[in-house]
Amino acid sequence: MTTPDHESPAPQPPASEFKDRAYRSSGGIAGGVLLLAIAGWLGIDAIVSGHGRTPWLALATMILVAPLIVAFTLRPAVHANEERLRIRNPFRIVVVPWGEVLLLRSGYSNEVVVKSGGKYQLWAVPVSLRARKKAARQEARGAMDRSGGASRVAAGGRLSGVFGRGGLPTGAAVPEGPVRAESDKVMDDLRALLEAHEQVETAQGEVTVRWAYEIAGPALAGAVLLAILVATG
Known part of the structure; x- marks a missing residue:
């Protein structure tokens, strides 16, 4: 059977x-x-x-x-893939193919500048000057720790046993590479996508804007x- x-x-x-x-x-x-x-x-x-x-x-x-x-x-949201950047701002939705992006600019706000001369703010990726200053301080401390230039705290013959160089706990991992604010990390990701795909055929087209x-x-x-x-x- x-x-x-x-x-x-x-x-x-x-x-x-x-x-x-x-x-x-x-x-x-x-x-x-x-x-x-x-x-x-x-x-x-x-x-x-x-x-x-x-x-x-x-x-x-x-x-x-x-x-x-x-x-x-x-x-507000920003969606990005290998073809285009889609920006959802409070009252508009802007779709920008990577081939039309001139540059991604960071200052007091994060913006995308297109080749036709227009620019669009990324509301979903706000700039925090406080976060940037905090990241800069962490980067400075990390650089001192990596170079061995930070001095140990000594008072009355006591060496800091719990804390090592730069005020970091002994044995704590030192971050590799530069420390960046969260919004700057997002812009780094978007710039990497732009660099990788701006010449790709499927990433060409026109900028479209739709009102919400x-x-x-x-x-x-x-x-x-x-x-x-x-x-x-």
């Missing part, structure tokens, strides 16, 4: 060749969730407990404020409703 042959598994679709790397601000997301919670709590309380025009004013304010909070905190009507529409409706309520008050 013959046994039936096992059916071969169905072929799986190939994995996407160009997977996105996503970059977002964890601080912005946390702040946005907190602000939405506060706005929702105050707004719902005013709608439920308010009298006269108060519930309507609270509703209009919530319709105006909620999309703006989402736009500036939860929405899903954010602007509700915010505008809330603003109009609030203006009408105030004007007729």
Whole structure:
């Protein structure tokens, strides 16, 4: 008696060749969730407990404020793969093929400059001067430790047994390479993608910009409703 042959598994679709790397601000997301919670709590309380025009004013304010909070905190993101850079800013989505990128610039903000002369800020990768200064101090301490130039602390004939050179715990690993702020690391990743793919055929094309009507529409409706309520008050 013959046994039936096992059916071969169905072929799986190939994995996407160009997977996105996503970059977002964890601080912005946390702040946005907190602000939405506060706005929702105050707004719902005013709608439920308010009298006269108060519930309507609270509703209009919530319709105006909620999309703006989402736009500036939860929405910003940067997606990058081997073909293009996709920037989701508060009110626009910008898609830039690597072949159209002139440079990625870091100053008081992180920006992408395109060959046509335009520039677009990366809202999802905010610059923190404090983080840069902290990274610079850590890099200086690490350089001293690697070169053996830091002196040990001695007081009254006591050598620091717990802490070694540069105030680092004895036996602590010394970081290899330069210490960088988190946003600068992201820009380094994007520059590496640009350098590797700017000449690739699939990374050519035109820059496209789309306005975020899903954010602007509700915010505008809330603003109009609030203006009408105030004007007729």
